[in-house]
Amino acid sequence: MPDKTMLCLCLDITEHDLDRAVAEGFTDAETLKRYTAAFMGPCQGKSCMDTILARLADKTGVDVESLRRPTMRPPAHPIRLGILACLGDANAQ
Numbered sequence: 001m002p003d004k005t006m007l008c009l010c011l012d013i014t015e016h017d018l019d020r021a022v023a024e025g026f027t028d029a030e031t032l033k034r035y036t037a038a039f040m041g042p043c044q045g046k047s048c049m050d051t052i053l054a055r056l057a058d059k060t061g062v063d064v065e066s067l068r069r070p071t072m073r074p075p076a077h078p079i080r081l082g083i084l085a086c087l088g089d090a091n092a093q
């Protein structure tokens with residue numbers, strides 16, 4: 001039975017999913033992101049980035065500090081700073 005330890009809660013990516021991706025050759029954070037969609041959930045990797053990079057470093061034998069973090073993308077739509085700071089109505093124009 002595959003390990004059900006969750007690494008990315010936004011997208012239900014497990015340790016088993018990550019280990020399989022690494023075994024298939026996705027051994028850097030950018031290609032791992034594209035293959036598994038890790039870091040692409042609503043939190044944009046804020047919850048899972050460190051855990052996944054630590055697991056990737058462990059599986060590849062690379063120092064975690066030497067791993068490049070994947071490219072972060074800006075939001076698809078502009079967001080008012082007041083909304084991010086919970087100061088405004090998300091539906092206000």
Ligand code: FES
Nearest residue numbers: 008010041043048
């Ligand atoms: S927990 Fe992985 S993208 Fe949110």
